[in-house]
Amino acid sequence: MTTPQKPRGTQDMMGEQAARFDHVVETFNRVRKLYGFGRVEVPVFESTAVFARSLGETTDVVSKEMYSFEDRGGDSLTLRPEFTAGIARAYIENGWQQHAPMKLATWGPLFRYERPQKGRFRQFHQLDAEVLGAAEPAADVEVIALAAQLLAELGVDDRVVLQLNTLGDAETRAAWRDGLVAHFSAHLDVLSPESRERLAKNPLRILDSKAEGDKVLVADAPRIDAYMTAEAGAFFEALQKGLQASGVDFVRAEALVRGFDYYRHTAFEFVTDALGAQGTVIGGGRYDGLIGAMGGPETPAVGWAGGIERLAMLVAEPLTGSVVAVVSNGPEQDDLARDCLLKLRRAGIAAEMAYRGNAKRQIEVAKKRGSSAIVIVRGADADQPVHVQQLSDAADPSQLLAVLAGGAA
RNA sequence: GCGACCGUAGCUCAAUUGGUUAGAGCGCCGGUUUGUGGUACCGGAGGUUGCGGGUUCAAUCCCCGUCGGUCGCCCCA
Incomplete structure (x- = not known):
């Protein structure tokens, strides 16, 4: 290795x-x-x-x-x-x-x-x-x-x-610190070893000690309010x-x-x-x-x-699936599909198109990836040259169709 | 720096008290089925069980070491 x-x-x-x-x-x-x-x-x-x-x-x-x-x-x-x-x-x-x-x-x-x-x-x-x-x-x-x-x-x-x-x-802090040192010094016998170290180096830190014994001491340690x-x-x-x-x-x-x-x-x-x-x-x-x-x-x-x-x-799982998947129904439709992709992106709509795979595979992948909608490009000769399938509320099919109906990008 | 637990396929995990060829799901590749779509099925590739040593007829399993990970202590600017 x-x-x-x-x-x-x-x-x-x-x-x-x-x-x-x-x-x-x-x-x-x-x-x-x-x-x-x-x-x-x-x-x-x-x-x-x-x-x-x-x-x-x-x-x-x-x-x-x-x-x-x-x-x-x-x-x-x-x-x-x-x-x-x-x-x-x-x-x-x-x-x-x-x-x-x-x-x-x-x-x-x-x-x-x-x-x-x-x-x-x-x-x-x-x-x-x-x-x-x-x-x-x-x-x-x-x-x-x-x-x-x-x-x-x-x-x-x-x-x-x-x-x-x-x-x-500064004045308050110094006085409180002295008060704490005095308090804990009076109970050295019950103080945890870690806190005995802290007493010299960083007495304020004793206040958030995790040792059970220390917590009792901390409970009746002097409060800063008394020195304010x-x-x-x-x-x-x-x-x-x-x-x-x-x-x-x-x-x-x-x-x-x-x-x-x-x-x-x-x-x-x-x-x-x-x-x-x-x-x-x-x-x-x-x-x-x-x-x-x-x-x-x-x-x-x-x-x-x-x-x-x-x-x-x-944070809760962020919403995914705000991307529209464009699927070309075959190599003959690739140019048209690419034009659709361009229109969507220029309209500010996140869109992507797979690099490889047939239409069926691309649709499967798009659904698995959580795309918000699928735009299937069937070609200018088809009854419906472009078919939009909505997959989540993040997509607005009529908006997509309107964008796609625009002139050549 | 200290302690506990854990390292098995690309990922998530199995594998009887130590027992014969280490399995499954997902993913990947191929095929069949389906046919305007989230399907199902079949097949395939992929492992020196982190690494090194020891015990044993036999080790994924027990012991030691080492490396890596997780969680906690210390520390917390």
């Missing part, structure tokens, strides 16, 4: 799976335009420093989970593991602050060196929406409303719940009011946190229980500290990213 195989954690897609993927991306592009989010393009690879800087002290992520390599000049480059850092880099480098506030969207492949499992790949794909240069809760509201409408239009909103939390401002400054409280209040006014349902998730210090205020995830251990389909929050931490001007920002593969798994 020496034939090449795809790298672990990558995927080939065709047919229904690719159609679902495509449907998610198309829907996203349509909806983000509705909200006035322009397309942004950033490189698939960046200087390693771009991500190392944004991911900061979490050494595991930087050293073990990134696809990094040296180019021929000896520079360390990394395949992007997220969109936000690259967009922040572009914002700083190109002086986009002159355009603030910016509403940007993109989608594409991302790379993380992880063990593949359900809904987790090494090359995966995300949708991304960001608002840069806006400190107002209205930006958070709009970003979340965009996500909610996307999910609704994908028809998956009944299986997804919006979990919402606040991390407060007046400003942070007002921000969260405004966010919730804005969501209600936008018709977005949510539940408060007090244990929902972000590991990095540059996250402030809003944290949210759209979660489903239909995808095994990987329940988050869209996750986001406010990262007011990031652009400043990367050496740019202090810039408030909020955004989210959503897994295309995960969304595609939730």
Whole structure:
């Protein structure tokens, strides 16, 4: 077995799976335009420093989970593991602050060196929406409303719940963190080994520990609300009011946190229980500290990213059969059939004609492929030169006949 | 990095407790039937049972290793 195989954690897609993927991306592009989010393009690879800087002290992520390599000049480059850092880099480098506030969207492949499992790949794909240069809760509201409408239009909103939390401002966050450390340190004996590790590196993460023993401790851990400054409280209040006014349902998730210090205020995830251990389909929050931490001007920002593969798994099977099959009844009718094909396509109707096979075979194949209608071309001499057989509601026979009755294409 | 489970035809899966020539459906190719159309039937091609070793008279089946896959843990930007 020496034939090449795809790298672990990558995927080939065709047919229904690719159609679902495509449907998610198309829907996203349509909806983000509705909200006035322009397309942004950033490189698939960046200087390693771009991500190392944004991911900061979490050494595991930087050293073990990134696809990094040296180019021929000896520079360390990394395949992007997220969109936000690259967009922040572009914002700083190109002086986009002159355009603030910016509403940007993109989608594409991302790379993380992880063990593949359900809904987790090494090359995966995300949708991304960001608002840069806006400190107002209205930006958070709009970003979340965009996500909610996307999910609704994908028809998956009944299986997804919006979990919402606040991390407060920098002051709030620091105080809460200290409170949590104190609480868990007092119960070291019952804390799981993993969480004892987290206590030093990333105490907020203990809140979403899966260990049963930890859950008991988490239940009476101090709540962030007790540490909230007046400003942070007002921000969260405004966010919730804005969501209600936008018709977005949510539940408060007090244990929902972000590991990095540059996250402030809003944290949210759209979660489903239909995808095994990987329940988050869209996750986001406010990262007011990031652009400043990367050496740019202090810039408030909020955004989210959503897994295309995960969304595609939730989406109902997309409608197929919007293609009309043109069948030539014999070689003598091929030219006429080709003319029909041309007329349909120029009229904006998806149509195709088989490369080979007799009429009977072509009809069988067309039905099996789920064509919406079959146009059988019998020749100018026949009683009915062109016969239309409707196969699904997606086709309108009278419209097809009208198009085909037009002059030579 | 750790753990559990799984690798049989192009695809989805069978194969008694370890037993003789490893089967079926789908797909593909050919034929018959049908004859304005989603038919039925007949036939054919296609396998070193992931790979390597071991136990045994005998291994798809048991054991070890290896590679690959799935799911979970860790991590989750």
